[in-house]
Amino acid sequence: MSHSKREFILSLEGVNKEFDGFKAINDLNFYMDAGELRVIIGPNGAGKSTMMDIITGRTRPDTGKVEFGKDTDLTALNEYQINRLGIGRKFQTPSVYVDHTVFENLWLSLEGTRSVWSTLFSRITPAQRERIQEVLKTVGLVDRADVKAGSLAHGQKQWLEIGMLLAQNPRLLLVDEPAAGMTDEETAKTGELLVSLAGKHSVIVIEHDMVFVRQIARTVTVLHQGHVLCEGTVDQVQNNERVIEVYLGRKKKAEH
Numbered sequence: 001m002s003h004s005k006r007e008f009i010l011s012l013e014g015v016n017k018e019f020d021g022f023k024a025i026n027d028l029n030f031y032m033d034a035g036e037l038r039v040i041i042g043p044n045g046a047g048k049s050t051m052m053d054i055i056t057g058r059t060r061p062d063t064g065k066v067e068f069g070k071d072t073d074l075t076a077l078n079e080y081q082i083n084r085l086g087i088g089r090k091f092q093t094p095s096v097y098v099d100h101t102v103f104e105n106l107w108l109s110l111e112g113t114r115s116v117w118s119t120l121f122s123r124i125t126p127a128q129r130e131r132i133q134e135v136l137k138t139v140g141l142v143d144r145a146d147v148k149a150g151s152l153a154h155g156q157k158q159w160l161e162i163g164m165l166l167a168q169n170p171r172l173l174l175v176d177e178p179a180a181g182m183t184d185e186e187t188a189k190t191g192e193l194l195v196s197l198a199g200k201h202s203v204i205v206i207e208h209d210m211v212f213v214r215q216i217a218r219t220v221t222v223l224h225q226g227h228v229l230c231e232g233t234v235d236q237v238q239n240n241e242r243v244i245e246v247y248l249g250r251k252k253k254a255e256h
């Protein structure tokens with residue numbers, strides 16, 4: 001089936017981006033189905049963050065097409081407009097309102113909420129309360145609802161931030177290295193959380209930790225020098241000669 005006949009939630013075609021003569025993204029083609037959980041791996045400098053920046057409007061590509069849903073051209077929109085369309089991004093370092101409770105953090109993030117000031121001085125509606133409870137349950141923080149976000153453990157902060165994105169009801173979630181700095185138990189829980197979101201949401205995860213990738217991945221996309229090197233299951237990718245050369249070859253060199 002040709003790519004053009006299928007309707008993808010996200011497609012990048014012929015995307016290029018240069019910074020001071022360095023080709024960060026080089027003729028990138030990427031397609032993703034609605035409800036999919038996709039993991040992107042690749043060595044440092046492969047273009048993973050730049051790709052996320054292009055999808056979210058932080059960076060504009062020099063050439064190429066970036067489409068969301070049927071016919072929304074993301075390259076014509078700014079960051080705010082793209083966020084309003086339902087594309088949420090979570091960076092590696094969590095940014096939560098440390099002096100507010102977990103519950104308040106979620107309240108402040110709800111879809112359609114205007115500002116910190118107006119939210120905290122307005123009355124919460126039963127529908128909002130219900131939605132927050134739903135998100136608390138999803139991210140496993142029901143028993144931490146009244147705790148200040150600043151006192152949460154690292155893993156819990158990451159889950160809260162995923163919850164803050166979910167409160168906005170995004171269609172597409174971009175999550176950057178969620179397992180970084182987590183304990184094994186936190187990592188496993190994070191994997192379960194991300195897997196549980198797929199279907200209702202589309203999720204892209206950038207990750208280095210291959211144990212974590214194996215836990216969550218259905219399809220893995222390997223980026224190298226701003227281009228898709230290969231795509232497939234974890235086993236297909238890990239046994240691909242070119243991937244071994246790019247990825248593991250470097251490690252082997254480093255070990256000797």
